[in-house]
Amino acid sequence: MKPLQLTHFTATSCIGRGLDATLRALRESRGGLAPCRFERAELETWIGTVDGVDDTPVRADLSAFDCRNHRLAQLGLTQDGFAEAVESAAARYGVARVGVFLGTSTSGILQTELAYRRRDPQSGALPADFHYAETHNTYSLAAFVRAYFGLVGPAAVISSACSSGAKAFASARRMIEAGLIDAAVVGGVDSLCLTTLYGFNSLELLSSEPCKPFDITRKGISIGEAAAFFLLERPRNGHRAGMGTETSDDAILLLGIGESSDAHHMSSPHPEGLGARRAIEGALATAGLGPADIDYVNLHGTATPSNDVAESLALNALFDGTPASSTKGATGHTLGAAGALEAVVSALALRHQFVPAGVGTTQPDPVLQLDYVLASRDARVRTVLSNSFGFGGTNCSLILGRRNSVRGGSETS
Template sequence: MHEANGPLPTLALSALTVTTAAGPGKGALLDALRERRGALAPCDFLDVDLPTWIGRVAGLESVSLPSALADYDCRNNRLAELALQQDGFGEAVAAAVRRCGAHRIGVVLGTSTSGILHTELAFHERDPATGALPSPLHYATTHELSSAPRYLRKRLGLAGPTYAVSTACSSSGKVFASAQRLIAAGVCDAVVVGGVDSLCLTTLYGFASLELTSTGPCRPGDVERDGISIGEAAGFALVEPATAASDRGESSLCLFGVGESVDAHHMSSPHPEGKGAELAMRRALEAAGRAPDMVDYVNLHGTASRVNDAAEDRALEAVFGPGQACSSTKGWTGHTLGAAGITGLVTGALAIEHGFLPGTLNTERRDPAFSADYLLANRDMAARCVMSNSFGFGGNNCSLLFGRAEEAA
């Protein structure tokens, strides 16, 4: 047990999974990254009429939830269910329950819109005469922000603390800080963390109204980038103290440090010099006790927004100096919003485990104003320490620093 006011523990990433538009499970994403095969396509979601591309997970319409959890049925929880079935994740959690007990394992998930689509469709189906909504409308188990973590808690048979984090696109990065605190305070022995966000009308039309969506596949870091491609994803990690995993001889990857900041410069734009992003990266390095030159690769937030990409590059230069190896992987999956943090972490974990850095997809001409080593092609490299950034509306910023367990010391 750790002292509540002491240093936050290094966490073993004991199990990881992610499901994106590239397909279900880590293997599908790895294959797409290696083959440089994007998963974005022209928007075909419901009757949405927008000139943009999206990252849509195939087959969610046919995913079924357990009958006992039927009240939780919505696109968001179907996506969570599909992800739970991949990479032996459920089995890893079951093993943790046998070791620790269900009441000692918490669930903290990030999301930005949860199952809002369920309510959007309900309003679409209102009685034309009375305006009455269809009955039953399971708001609490679908639309409410706690829906997905409560679903996972029941689905996995857990009994520890359970809650959602909703800080826009940094949501599923910040859950790792929550897990560190729960474990440091002695409340949990392990925590299921991650995030899930699915396509809905609010995000598609909302980002389009802000003139932030690209008319083609997004091109992060390109001199002619014109906006984001919205995607959907679900990903989860089982985290526990690194010492517990190493005692079992099972630790391979560890989370060294988490950096958080809120710059509150503007509701939907970052500080133009990336001050909040810079602070989050510095805090992650400080929490991990690492110097900037120990980071081999940065998985950028890299949304392909003109302002956001430029601000992140300035922040990178302030922290690492010019020439830091980095890339954005939004060209494969789209910007998965509340699931961006976990998607970035799993992508970085795949890079470490398989010895390559993914080059940015769709980008043809790197913005000449950028100082970072913005990779445009995959690079063979045995990375030891990786940082992943996720930045959200309102200036909510989070940076995760992780790597091979032998680097934990």
């Protein structure tokens, strides 16, 4: 594939609002998980909550969209000058030539949970002020972001469980390569709700302590919430991008995308990691790179026994000692937003030349045989592989890199 430029990006999660706060937490190997205090969630688990999400309703002209998920999306859009970057792109290309492709798993389902508490006691009818299409409906996230910027180009929401935020990049890339758009807002938003917390609890996947990906004592996941966005464009020579910090020579690019669907089981990965391996191989092939060209792997790393084993088998079949870590120990598993949030982490690793630690992990499981990073450290990072694997075997791997280090025959123009 022809590389695409990640001209602007931003992330908001439990470790911070915006890139500066996120980078500080990653550099300091500091997590944001805390004991669960989510309303009505009487569970012994830890979660990654974004403080203050409900403090500000969505913009008044978009009030029909008001829900926790879109408040989180709005909070994310207003960080790091991202909204201004999208508005500039819309002015440059036209509002019909900028697409919106986002990932989510539960969208605004919390709004439905709240509405059910207020049903009419006689008829059971939901309250008149409940707007299903603008809040709970999966597409509502893209509709909200599209309306927020006044865009009229193609828009879609990918809801493929935990790979959603990564697979959004694949959808945007296809639209750009087809010539239907010139740029895209890409990313993912997922917010906490009772359906998610109790759903994973019913699957016996929640950890009673902060999650420990790839640790010998790992017990399960910690759920988080996040909003992460990218502005994806074709590379433009001489363009100064990335919040004014990058020249055309060190711009961050999306080099490769690999997708697979192994459909081994509704909630368990293929035990030998075959679907994960196919996604990684696809990303390497589209980037024109080999395993030895990857400098750091941001693992999917959910901290469940079976998922970490399957991913390690996929990695060990292809890589030999490549530094790797899962940042879910810091942010929690942000589900449909995870692929986008961890793409931001990967982009920060490229921009600031470091590998982030796997927060919470103290004793990497020796059976998994990975070079697991326990403390953030400076390093030469030219390319990063970021993995996102969802329920039902919906897998996606992304490869990001710096323009001045593209190798293996990838085209840059």
